[in-house]
Amino acid sequence: MSLMLTKEDLAKYPFLKQSAAYIESMQLNLGDLAAEEYSGILSKALMRIRDSIDRKIRPVDLSDPESEIISYPLSLALVYGSKSNWLLNRFASIEAKRVEEELRKEPGDRILEIAKFGFSWEIERVDLKLEYEELPFSIPLQSYLEAATNFNDAHWKLINRYVKGGSVFLNSGSLARLISEGFKSKIIRRASEREMHNFRIPDTLAPHMDEILRYAQENMQFDEELPQGLVSDARPPCIVAIMEDVKAGKSLSHMARFALTTFMVNVGESVDEVLKLFGNVADFDEGKARYQIEHIAGMIGSRTKYKPPKCDVLRSFGLCVGMDQFCKKAKHPLNYYRTKLKILGGSGGQTGARDRKKGV
Amino acid sequence: MHEIVRKEFSKYYSGLGAEDFQVPDMPHREFAFLQFGGEVMIRHMKFLDPASLKEYIVENTPAHIYHSSAYYETPEATDMNEKGWLGADLVFDVDSDHIRTECKERHDRWRCTECGMEGAGFPPESCPRCGMKKIDTRTWICEDCLEAAKKEVIKIIDEYLVPDFGVSYSDFEVYFSGHRGYHIHVRSQTFRMLSGDGRREIADYVRGIGLDIKLHGFREVKNELLVGPDMKDGGWRGRVARAIYEFVNRASLEDLKKAVSPAVAKSLFENKDKFLKNIESDPPYWGGLKGYTLESIEKIASASIKDLICNIDERVTIDSKRLIRCPNSLHGKSGLRTLRVDYSSIDDFDPLKEAVAFRHGSIRIYVKEAPRVRIGDEELGPLKDKTLEVPLALGLYLICRGAAEPR
Numbered sequence: 022m023s024l025m026l027t028k029e030d031l032a033k034y035p036f037l038k039q040s041a042a043y044i045e046s047m048q049l050n051l052g053d054l055a056a057e058e059y060s061g062i063l064s065k066a067l068m069r070i071r072d073s074i075d076r077k078i079r080p081v082d083l084s085d086p087e088s089e090i091i092s093y094p095l096s097l098a099l100v101y102g103s104k105s106n107w108l109l110n111r112f113a114s115i116e117a118k119r120v121e122e123e124l125r126k127e128p129g130d131r132i133l134e135i136a137k138f139g140f141s142w143e144i145e146r147v148d149l150k151l152e153y154e155e156l157p158f159s160i161p162l163q164s165y166l167e168a169a170t171n172f173n174d175a176h177w178k179l180i181n182r183y184v185k186g187g188s189v190f191l192n193s194g195s196l197a198r199l200i201s202e203g204f205k206s207k208i209i210r211r212a213s214e215r216e217m218h219n220f221r222i223p224d225t226l227a228p229h230m231d232e233i234l235r236y237a238q239e240n241m242q243f244d245e246e247l248p249q250g251l252v253s254d255a256r257p258p259c260i261v262a263i264m265e266d267v268k269a270g271k272s273l274s275h276m277a278r279f280a281l282t283t284f285m286v287n288v289g290e291s292v293d294e295v296l297k298l299f300g301n302v303a304d305f306d307e308g309k310a311r312y313q314i315e316h317i318a319g320m321i322g323s324r325t326k327y328k329p330p331k332c333d334v335l336r337s338f339g340l341c342v343g344m345d346q347f348c349k350k351a352k353h354p355l356n357y358y359r360t361k362l363k364i365l366g367g368s369g370g371q372t373g374a375r376d377r378k379k380g381v
Numbered sequence: 382m383h384e385i386v387r388k389e390f391s392k393y394y395s396g397l398g399a400e401d402f403q404v405p406d407m408p409h410r411e412f413a414f415l416q417f418g419g420e421v422m423i424r425h426m427k428f429l430d431p432a433s434l435k436e437y438i439v440e441n442t443p444a445h446i447y448h449s450s451a452y453y454e455t456p457e458a459t460d461m462n463e464k465g466w467l468g469a470d471l472v473f474d475v476d477s478d479h480i481r482t483e484c485k486e487r488h489d490r491w492r493c494t495e496c497g498m499e500g501a502g503f504p505p506e507s508c509p510r511c512g513m514k515k516i517d518t519r520t521w522i523c524e525d526c527l528e529a530a531k532k533e534v535i536k537i538i539d540e541y542l543v544p545d546f547g548v549s550y551s552d553f554e555v556y557f558s559g560h561r562g563y564h565i566h567v568r569s570q571t572f573r574m575l576s577g578d579g580r581r582e583i584a585d586y587v588r589g590i591g592l593d594i595k596l597h598g599f600r601e602v603k604n605e606l607l608v609g610p611d612m613k614d615g616g617w618r619g620r621v622a623r624a625i626y627e628f629v630n631r632a633s634l635e636d637l638k639k640a641v642s643p644a645v646a647k648s649l650f651e652n653k654d655k656f657l658k659n660i661e662s663d664p665p666y667w668g669g670l671k672g673y674t675l676e677s678i679e680k681i682a683s684a685s686i687k688d689l690i691c692n693i694d695e696r697v698t699i700d701s702k703r704l705i706r707c708p709n710s711l712h713g714k715s716g717l718r719t720l721r722v723d724y725s726s727i728d729d730f731d732p733l734k735e736a737v738a739f740r741h742g743s744i745r746i747y748v749k750e751a752p753r754v755r756i757g758d759e760e761l762g763p764l765k766d767k768t769l770e771v772p773l774a775l776g777l778y779l780i781c782r783g784a785a786e787p788r
Contacts, residue, residue, distance in 0.1 A: 151618075153608055154597060162546060163571050166579035179582040181587070181596040185615030187547020187571060216651070269507055270495060271514030293710045337581050337590060337695060 023190070026138070031090035033081045033123045035116075036204045038140045044094055052223035054095055061085075063229065065092035070099060070233055073115035074108070074240050076124060098311055101212055102222035108237050115210040121201035129157055129193050136200050140164070142346050149183070149190050156183055156190040166187040168203045173333060173352045255361040257354045259335050260284050263343040267298055276330070276338040279317070280354070283329040286318045287355055329354050385744070387417050389773070391712055394435070401491040401709045402431035404518050409452040409467060413464050413704050413712065414443035422704075427457040437758070444713030450494055450566070452573075454583065464727065468573035471580065473565040473587075474558075474697035475533045477526035484525035487642060488752040491518045496731055506654050521752050521782075522561050527732050530562040535727065537565060537691050542586045549569070549650035550724065554757050559712030559719040564697075564705060580672050584698040586617075589690035596620055600669065607668030609678070612660065620689060620772040621682050628685035629653060637691045639641040641677045648672060713737055716777035717756075734758070737774045744776035745769070746785040754779070 024372050031040040054063055065088055072079050082089055100112045124132055129146075136144050142164040149156040162184065176182075179247040191199065207249045211217060222230050251369050256264075258363060263281045273281070278299075285295045299310055312321070319326035335341045351357035404410055412426040412434065418677075423443075428434040439445065450472050454465030486502040492579070493508035493514040507514045534555060542548040542565075552569035577585070597618040598610040613620045629649065630639075637646035642646065648670050649656060659666040667678060668754055697703055706719040717736040737757045747768045754761050756775040768788050769778075779785035 063744050066592070073596055151602070151614060152611060154598060160569070166575060166582055170576065170578035171584055175591060175593050178585065178591045178593075180586045180617055182590050183616050184545045184548075184586070186544070190615075241541060266514060269512065269514040271507070271516075303779070333578075333579065336587055338697065 028086040029083050030093050037092040038138055050099055052225050055225035056303045062088045062091050066096035069096040074114040074237055078119050101220055117201040117205035120204050121197055124197035132196055140203050156192055158191045159188040162187050168199050170261055240353040251290055255358050255365055257357040258342050259340050259346055277340055280329050282314055282317050283327045295325055310361055383650055383787055387442050394439050399432040399435050402434045404448050410458040411449040413447045415445040419445045425459050446707040446710035448707050450703045450705050454599050469701045471567040472697050473537055473574035474694040476562040476694050478523055478532040478561055480529045480692050482526050482529045484523050488523055490522040491516050503778045505734045533692050534563045555724050557720045557722055557736050560715045577699055581699045584695040587691040589686055599678055609667040611665050624685035624689055625681055641682050645677050669673045684730050714781050717782045739774040742773040743770055744773050746776045746787045747788045748785045751784045
């Protein structure tokens with residue numbers, strides 16, 4: 022039996038196809054929304070974005086569900102129009118968290134409906150009863166992997182789930198989280214679609230856009246730039262281990278080589294410095310190595326500066342050598358490095374970093 | 382490489398029918414080739430049908446032939462971003478090189494290029510004499526290695542793909558790689574669109590990476606009161622329960638001591654029957670032994686699952702754009718065929734016999750050095766510095782391995 026979806030539901034869950042259909046039925050033009058008569062909607066949309074910058078999870082305002090529903094696509098348009106990845110990620114995370122909080126208040130059958138209408142997941146009610154635990158839902162393996170690989174906690178790893186016959190079995194809390202994560206990915210994925218590349222906000226909305234960007238700028242926590250040169254003491258254990266292997270002349274796996282090179286390049290080491298590292302490796306070929314390092318540093322080829330793989334990936338490739346206290350909080354070797362730099366002294370500015378540099 | 386190898390490869394390919402070059406959904410695959418003596422892969426080739434692929438191969442006689450695990454809109458595009466990825470098969474690569482078998486003592490050698498120390502068997506992580514990691518290896522395969530690889534294939538399929546992932550027996554194909562092991566190609570839609578991250582989860586799942594048994598129902602309710610899963614449960618939950626049961630059932634006191642403290646091991650060993658009965662009961666009970674805690678179970682679990690985790694080359698599974706050997710192509714380092722294996726009779730499959738491509742003729746070779754080798758029904762070695770006449774398949778095998786030269 023299908024449950025009825027109310028306007029309040031559409032306001033709470035903007036990813037439902039019914040929400041999109043509702044908005045479409047109103048035949049609104051993005052540029053028109055700057056007009057006086059829609060000022061309530063516009064201010065709601067702006068508040069949504071400011072909330073996300075402030076990491077504030079505001080419950081859905083159900084006193085006026087209609088403007089709540091329309092404020093979502095407007096805020097989304099402004100976020101896409103800003104072309105800021107930082108803002109996009111922040112907005113998607115907070116919107117997703119809000120959805121998760123709403124979902125946790127819903128009964129199981131309702132969560133199931135929402136999942137079905139929001140995504141093309143074939144979720145089923147199974148009511149699997151285990152010892153001291155119940156798993157009422159099952160989701161196809163591929164849908165689970167699509168949504169859950171963004172989570173880093175151990176309990177989201179497939180191996181730690183109840184997997185049988187191509188399905189993953191979940192309790193309602195996990196399903197709520199999965200839906201909210203699916204929503205978040207949807208927002209982020211859409212931004213990288215081809216048609217979004219040329220998306221521009223209509224001129225009428227431009228002043229509001231400037232306001233948002235200014236607010237975002239003020240709140241970006243710290244500059245993502247790292248100091249120009251390696252601070253040995255701040256290296257994560259995985260990188261230390263690879264460097265020791267290099268010193269012992271071990272012929273490194275492709276992934277180890279890639280991790281080390283990207284790490285060094287991202288902490289601001291020069292190509293020559295990185296080359297020196299590899300000088301002792303059994304199968305060293307300087308010409309080839311230089312070419313590859315320059316490629317990774319974004320100096321040649323695709324001009325993308327590559328980042329090291331995240332902790333999860335390093336673990337899968339057997340390059341994680343065990344965690345220390347900083348690893349527990351980090352999901353990425355550069356995260357680890359940044360945190361430790363801060364603790365080692367100062368905010369990791371350019372001066373001082375060089376001074377602290379030790380031989381490797 | 383010697384001209385004779387190229388000539389024999391060419392003859393082999395000419396003798397095949399066009400249908401032997403069939404690859405599922407050919408027009409959407411990228412093909413790649415490595416020529417004899419060539420270092421650069423010829424890539425981004427597209428073939429619309431098996432006949433045109435055959436024509437190319439017969440004309441160029443490559444040493445190695447690959448197709449992409451991925452499906453592309455434009456497989457011939459040279460920029461990977463322009464190919465238009467449409468999904469990929471899920472591939473498992475089992476390589477006997479990565480499996481520690483006893484036979485490696487007989488046929489593998491390693492050498493430290495720093496200090497010259499040498500040894501037999503599985504290569505050490507670092508040189509026991511100088512501590513450096515500049516280790517060169519010279520490895521061979523034998524029936525035992527390939528049998529170990531076959532067991533891994535069966536484990537992946539029967540223990541994981543079918544019961545846990547719901548893959549049906551018609552959704553995958555198993556191939557002997559033509560040299561050291563096997564490939565499993567899973568073609569079901571379930572996995573086709575999986576990202577690299579999703580594939581990594583699959584690889585971690587079969588390799589036992591990141592397993593936390595506390596997330597599978599093992600809990601300490603009160604002091605020494607332990608609850609846990611049922612052996613009938615699905616996935617890793619039931620698997621861990623069964624593995625611990627089997628391990629404790631078979632374990633000697635010494636085995637247990639290797640996993641847990643001597644006191645716990647002793648208590649467990651002396652109360653084995655009761656412990657196992659408790660696990661069998663409904664609901665199962667996992668405690669009741671003095672000093673036996675959740676930590677003890679975790680230690681026993683990690684000792685128990687050693688035989689259940691799969692030895693695969695995880696890079697192949699994770700990569701959604703991998704190049705894989707073409708069916709019926711020859712492996713340039715062995716002269717053996719990449720051959721589809723009927724999974725229902727895999728137990729009887731003898732790769733060193735059935736993958737032989739050159740069934741007639743003989744060749745005179747000079748063997749520098751080789752361990753005992755069998756190809757088909759012919760056995761040879763170990764031998765060194767010897768010139769002799771051997772069946773063609775065996776001779777080409779040794780030449781391709783770099784251990785012999787034609788005379």
